[in-house]
Amino acid sequence: MNMLDGLNPMQREAVIHKDGPLLLLAGAGSGKTRVLTHRIAYLIHEHQVNPYHILALTFTNKAANEMRERVDGIVGYGSEMIWVSTFHSTCVRILRRYIDHLGYERNFTIYDADDQKTLMRDICKYLNIDTKKYNERSFISTISHAKDELKDASKYRSEVESDYGKRIFADVYTEYEKRLKNNNALDFDDLIMKTVLLLRKSEEVLTYYQSRFRYLLVDEYQDTNTAQFILLSLLAKANRNLCVVGDDDQSIYKFRGANIYNILNFESIFPDAKVIRLEQNYRSTGNILEAANGVIRHNKMRKEKTLWTAAEEGEPLSYIQYPNEYEEANGIVHSIRRKARKDGTSYDSFAVLYRTNAQSRIFEEKFIYEGIPYRIVGAINFYARKEIKDLLAYLKTIENSNDDISVKRIINVPKRGIGLTTIDRISVYSIEHEVSFYEALQNIDYISGCGRAAPKIKSFVALMEALKNHEEDSGRSLTDLINEITDETGYVRELENEGTEEAAARLENIAELKNKITHYEESETENPTLSELLENIALVADIDTLDNNSEQVLLMTLHTAKGLEFPYVYLCGMEESVFPGAMAIYQGDEAEIEEERRLCYVGITRAMKKLTLTSAIQRMKNGDLHRNQPSRFLNEIPRFLLAKEAKEAPKKQKKAEYSPEKASIFHTGKKNPFAGNPYIQKGIKGSEPDYGVGDSVRHTKFGTGTVLTMNKLKDDYEIVIEFENFGQRKLRSSFAKLSKV
DNA sequence: GAAGGCGGTCTTTTT
DNA sequence: GACCGCCTTC
Numbered sequence: 001m002n003m004l005d006g007l008n009p010m011q012r013e014a015v016i017h018k019d020g021p022l023l024l025l026a027g028a029g030s031g032k033t034r035v036l037t038h039r040i041a042y043l044i045h046e047h048q049v050n051p052y053h054i055l056a057l058t059f060t061n062k063a064a065n066e067m068r069e070r071v072d073g074i075v076g077y078g079s080e081m082i083w084v085s086t087f088h089s090t091c092v093r094i095l096r097r098y099i100d101h102l103g104y105e106r107n108f109t110i111y112d113a114d115d116q117k118t119l120m121r122d123i124c125k126y127l128n129i130d131t132k133k134y135n136e137r138s139f140i141s142t143i144s145h146a147k148d149e150l151k152d153a154s155k156y157r158s159e160v161e162s163d164y165g166k167r168i169f170a171d172v173y174t175e176y177e178k179r180l181k182n183n184n185a186l187d188f189d190d191l192i193m194k195t196v197l198l199l200r201k202s203e204e205v206l207t208y209y210q211s212r213f214r215y216l217l218v219d220e221y222q223d224t225n226t227a228q229f230i231l232l233s234l235l236a237k238a239n240r241n242l243c244v245v246g247d248d249d250q251s252i253y254k255f256r257g258a259n260i261y262n263i264l265n266f267e268s269i270f271p272d273a274k275v276i277r278l279e280q281n282y283r284s285t286g287n288i289l290e291a292a293n294g295v296i297r298h299n300k301m302r303k304e305k306t307l308w309t310a311a312e313e314g315e316p317l318s319y320i321q322y323p324n325e326y327e328e329a330n331g332i333v334h335s336i337r338r339k340a341r342k343d344g345t346s347y348d349s350f351a352v353l354y355r356t357n358a359q360s361r362i363f364e365e366k367f368i369y370e371g372i373p374y375r376i377v378g379a380i381n382f383y384a385r386k387e388i389k390d391l392l393a394y395l396k397t398i399e400n401s402n403d404d405i406s407v408k409r410i411i412n413v414p415k416r417g418i419g420l421t422t423i424d425r426i427s428v429y430s431i432e433h434e435v436s437f438y439e440a441l442q443n444i445d446y447i448s449g450c451g452r453a454a455p456k457i458k459s460f461v462a463l464m465e466a467l468k469n470h471e472e473d474s475g476r477s478l479t480d481l482i483n484e485i486t487d488e489t490g491y492v493r494e495l496e497n498e499g500t501e502e503a504a505a506r507l508e509n510i511a512e513l514k515n516k517i518t519h520y521e522e523s524e525t526e527n528p529t530l531s532e533l534l535e536n537i538a539l540v541a542d543i544d545t546l547d548n549n550s551e552q553v554l555l556m557t558l559h560t561a562k563g564l565e566f567p568y569v570y571l572c573g574m575e576e577s578v579f580p581g582a583m584a585i586y587q588g589d590e591a592e593i594e595e596e597r598r599l600c601y602v603g604i605t606r607a608m609k610k611l612t613l614t615s616a617i618q619r620m621k622n623g624d625l626h627r628n629q630p631s632r633f634l635n636e637i638p639r640f641l642l643a644k645e646a647k648e649a650p651k652k653q654k655k656a657e658y659s660p661e662k663a664s665i666f667h668t669g670k671k672n673p674f675a676g677n678p679y680i681q682k683g684i685k686g687s688e689p690d691y692g693v694g695d696s697v698r699h700t701k702f703g704t705g706t707v708l709t710m711n712k713l714k715d716d717y718e719i720v721i722e723f724e725n726f727g728q729r730k731l732r733s734s735f736a737k738l739s740k741v
Numbered sequence: 742g743a744a745g746g747c748g749g750t751c752t753t754t755t756t
Numbered sequence: 757g758a759c760c761g762c763c764t765t766c
Binding site for chain 2: 059060061086087088113132135137188189191192223252253254255256355356357358378412415417418419420421422539540541557558559560581582583584595599621622
Binding site for chain 1: 758761
């Protein structure tokens, strides 16, 4: 097969390019994965690059797996030697091999957000910090951002020295860093930062990876943070074969440290970079694309570009305003069912996208009620469930008993009668004697005040030691180990005795965990280890477990939807202070709004055939009722995409009163009711028409016609008109701006 | 030491 | 409206 077949000229150029930096500005749906995979194949087959020298980096495992599959499909022999993986997994792989250069042990534990929080709570307690004044989250995010910028605690401290108010952050960071080190644990940000540190520290390791990775390809480049950029620079320094693919318009991870200047300034950092733009979209209809362009055009900080398509206009977009979030969910669920029933569209062709996870709950209720298969992606990760985390903490303790967070998590789970007082005393001892919490447990006889708890502690230690021995007994499997844990600890028994529905659900989850472990052991790798199992678990996101063709409607946030596409997309909650979110509006920072707008652009461009936007006039938020104006982004969608009529500026309309049962629907052929600005009109109710059946009327676009029927709705009229030049049209009187002639 | 109740707080997005 | 921490009670 010719690797250039079916590629457009721009794509072809990108595939052929061999050496030197390459920036691919690839708009949504422009076939970038296709370009990347073909490029890899071309490097191997035409440029005789050894597959062993190629590294392709993505952000999610899902993207990595997909790329892997497609690369395997076109490269054939040798494709397994190509390293395709996420930033985080790549770093873990490097660190597992060399982290001893940094004074860590190779069996380090990876802390997730939950573990971080627990650790931070401990630290605040230890440092006597009033968590009412400073919350743990602000510390965590400060530290995280520092790490994104490769600043360790001492660097951070020196930077904020002059700022007295920030000293406490430096103190917390210092302690946090120390604890992680003592626990032989790394958080997510460390994975990148420590790898950079390692490569900077050891010439030998750096040279090794530089000569291994001669061709680098990076997907979703706009999401990289400074640390990741430095990592790439280090790796690419020797050969300068760095190909990055990204779209600044889809940069939506600023809060996670993504540095948009990585892509905006790529050409000034690599002056010899070749830049190729992919602007032809192969995903969406013309209307959808035009809407997306219309919205993103309002951003000032961007590389100018316009997506275009050879596809036809397709269906117009719909905007529907509902009285509240219940009606919104109801309307969307019904619309999906109607469509599915009408022409047998599979449920996996639909996606409901929202700004915040909290919005998913009502939809979930509705989908259950209507018996429509659905899946919520993201909200609660399977591995974040309490029972799963508990069992994983056992496994983590077995793997790395220096991990105090895990040991403390399970020491009294299930209940062993070891209370907080005892735990505190042991903590104090462990800090004073600079030993791990687990070691302190082993020294329980020397800790004063623990007399009564001592036997319980001893039996816990004995239990853990027995489990550890089991693990070292190489003849036995991880499945055996997890079974032994659930049996010996009495964890399962306790749940079984509870007999509640909730306990039953937890038991089911535990069974599921066991399945996953068995599955890992039997099929994932040749040499399964506990360490690798834990690592796989730590690095999967919910989205990674998504399989296509699941016959389920997918519900997810706009963030998790990035990189996916669906024939029918419902973008809900299009209201000011929901989307764009209150935070962005309140901060009054245009950059924040621009980030939200990019998110909107991402959402719109997920749709292939039809996009439906919805909003609610009022909704419950944080426990109280809010009335929000429709989102400004709706107003940025060119009017004619929602309505075929748009000449005169709309009259200010009176605030309409709403009753729960009425939802106003703007479909094709009706005037966009919220044209004008800056805020969109809430009301859409028209006044009584001054014409009747049989009258001659004039329409601004369709010209003159005769009213055939008038159908009274709740507070509008549905009118069928026979136009002289446009035939029969069904219109709403409130939008159509008809005048009697 | 455990369990249940109360009140305050904070709400974006995630590898 | 959810969660967390704190308090009370047993």
